[in-house]
Structures are given as structure tokens and as C-alpha cells.
Amino acid sequence: MKKIFHLIFLLIVSQLTSQQTPGSLTEESILFIGATAHIGNATIIENSAIGIRNGEITEVSTENLVEGIYDQTIDVSGKHIYPGFIAANTSLGLVEIDAVRASNDVDEIGDMLPHIRSIIAYNAESKIIESMRPNGILIAQVTPRGGFISGKSSIVQLDAWNWEDAVIRYDDGIHLNWPNPYTRGRWWLGESPDLKVNKKYAENISKIEDFFENARARSVVNSKTKNLPYYSLNEAIKKNKTIFLHANDEKQIVDGIVFLKNIGIKNIVLVGGRGLESQLNVITNNNIPVILSHPHRLPSREDEDLKQPFKLASKLINEGVLVTIDVQGSMERMNTRNLPFYAGSFSAYGVEREEAVEMITLNAAKILGIDNQMGSLEKGKDATLFISEGDALDMRTNIISRAFIQGREISLESHQTKLWKRYSKKHSKE
Secondary structure, rough: HHHHHHHHHHHHHHHHHOOOOOOOOOOOOOEEEEOEEOOOOOOEEEEEEEEEEEEEOOOOEEHHHHHOOOEEEOOOOEEEEEEEEEEEEOOOEEEEOOOOOOHHHOOOOOOOOOOEEHHHHHOOOHHHHHHOOHHHHEEEEOOOOOOEEEEEEEEOOOOOOOHHHEEEEEEEEEEEOOOEEEEEEHHHHHOOEEEEOOOOOOHHHHHHHHHHHHHHHHHOOOOOOOOOHHHHHHHHHHHHOOEEEEEEEEHHHHHHHHHHHHHHOOEEEEEEEEOOOHHHHHHHOOOOOEEEEEEOOOOOOOOOOOOOHHHHHHHHHHOOEEEEEEEOOOHHHHHHHHHHHHHHHHHHHOHHHHHHHHHHHHHHHHHHHHHOOOOOOOOOOOOOOEOOOOOOOOOOOOEEEEEEEOEEEEEOOOOHHHHHHHHHHHHHHH
């Protein structure tokens, strides 16, 4: 009898703590009229008409130009419609609780792991993912961490039963962490915390060069035994997969790009790029997109302008660089929900408001290779969008009332919203 009671108790608890059921495809066609539509390509349409049918956007125009019949017409005058925001280079779904080792799948043992696929470890029912959607973040590039070659990232939508349902694009690229030419002393051992030359820098680069060369050599040798890491790297290169170069120091950036160009890599994306200002010509000459570190951080160097992290995006965009925002950093999974506010901060320091929206919509989609499917409000693209009461880049007015992923209306409830409602009632009685 006790066992039955315990079983019932566990079932009840699991229902209370489980993720919401993913949304179903909206059967009726819907036309939203009257809102300010932020298209995602740095343009807006006032008094817009945005129609969705069978999971696709079927109308993008002004209200008085609408043709066709929709099952529902919903007046959202005074509100704003945006494409779903896209979080690049995040480890969402790979770690649930940092202190619980069994829930941490962000890294694997070893330095050269091109065969590791983040999508296999992705937990679509992560409670952290629920907290992304109320801020408009509906798409993410799930990226492994660690080693010199971390593995392959994949792109997912954030309302799914499992990783198979979540995936939008499998294995979109390989992530290469270029060694740092400098290091800091270990203060806990009494060493000076000042920067000093990393004596193993050349040695670490040689390891990367040797690995790429050995992988190439294995591809031309008829071997009965398949070395999975070498094979995975070679297949990625043959298929022109993107190499995401993680580098911040200016020497890191130049050395990494020169190496990849010399071995014939065509598709390179720089991730981080905190010290790239002095190497802008390298980025522009090679037409390399940048997933730029978010601005809510300290400057990279002691003599750097405190506001430099906020100004860098504007300088890149003015030079014609394709830029989106990197959310990696302290408490990165939880802080990924701040993505629109990172864009808003860049907007306060030189980036035009609609260009800031473009950074985390169409720019991100172009960099990740999914711009034919999403990233902007255009006919034929997936109906992945949301309606906000106000400016979605401002935390005071980012109040989302409805959201859709591929035409499915999704829940905007999370643990945080439940607590907010609970304690709002408490204080309303006082």
C-alpha cells in the first residue's frame, strides 16, 4: 500500500514540475492588424497586417492593403510584432543545475572532439528554456563547450517534446576554441594575477595544426578502421560546414583566421571578438561575420574605455560587418533570457534601434544559415513571432502577450511568472 501511495505521489509531483505541453499547430488562419511590425531587416511597418496560415506567414502589409480571407482577425493596435529572437552560441538545455554533475552535458573528456554532437544531449524539457520564451527568445544555437574543438552545435526551437522535435538544423558547424596567447597568474598560489605570455601557446597551436593535418591525411589513405574524430572533421570540411572560431585577443583572432584560411576553410564565423577593434581590417577583408560578446561585461584591457563593450557593435556595423550577439559568460544559460536587453544596450551606444532588432533576428539567422526559414516577418517564412505590449528591447516594456513557433501558439508561463502572479496577489491585499 505504501508503494502505491509513493508512486501516486511521484506522479503528482512530476506533473506539477514538468514542462508545459508543447503547443499544437494553430488550425485557424489568423490576421493581426494595427500593430507596429518590426520586420527584422531594419525596417518597420506601422499599422500592419500580419497573417499566418498552416504554420507560415502569408501576409505582411499595411492594414488597408490586405487581401484574402482569414478565420480570425485580431486587432492589436498599439502593440508590436517581432520575429522570434535567436540566441547564438548558447548552452541552453545542456545543463540544468550546475551543482548536479549528472545534469551537466556541456563538455566531454578530451581536447579534440569534432564528432561530439550537442543535439544528442539537448534537454527539451529544461526548466531554464521556459524562462526564455516570455522575453521573445524562441530559437537557439545549442553549443558544446571545452577543449580546443568542442564539437558540433545544432539549432533548435524552444517548444518541443524532445530533441528530435526541437531541431531546426542538425550540426550547423564545428566550434574551435583558439588557444590564448596570454595567461594570468594563479593568485591562490601566490602568483601575480597580471597578464603574462602563455608559454604553451605555440605548443597548443601545433596540436590543432597536427590534428587538422592528420584528419586530412586519413581521408586520402584507404584505411579499414575509421577514426571517428578525424572522419567527423573531414566530413564537416568537405561539406563546407561553418567553423565557429572562438577568439577574443587580437593575436588569437589573427592567428586563428590565418590558419583556417591557409587550410582552405571558406565559412568562418568569429565568436567573442572582444579585442577585434584593432583588427577590423582582417574581419572586413575576409568578410567574416561576428557573434559579438554581449556588452554587460568589463573591458578586456585595463586601459580600455569602460564603455568600449557597449560601443563595439556600432563600429562593426558601420564597417559593414554582419553581427549578432554572443550570450556566453557568467551564468550564461539563465542570462540568455537577457538577449533582447543586450541588443537594447548596444542600441543606446550607436546602433540604430531597428538594426539592434536585426542583430538578434535576421542577422543571427543569416549567420546560422536559417534565414530562408526564419529571422524576419516575410511571406513564406515560418510563423515564428511574438506580440509585445511595447518595445521588446526595453525590459520595462518587453511584455509579451502571445507567441508562435512555426505556427504553434506556445505557453508563456514559467516558474518565474507563476511566482510573480502568486506574490502580486499577496501584495495587492496589503
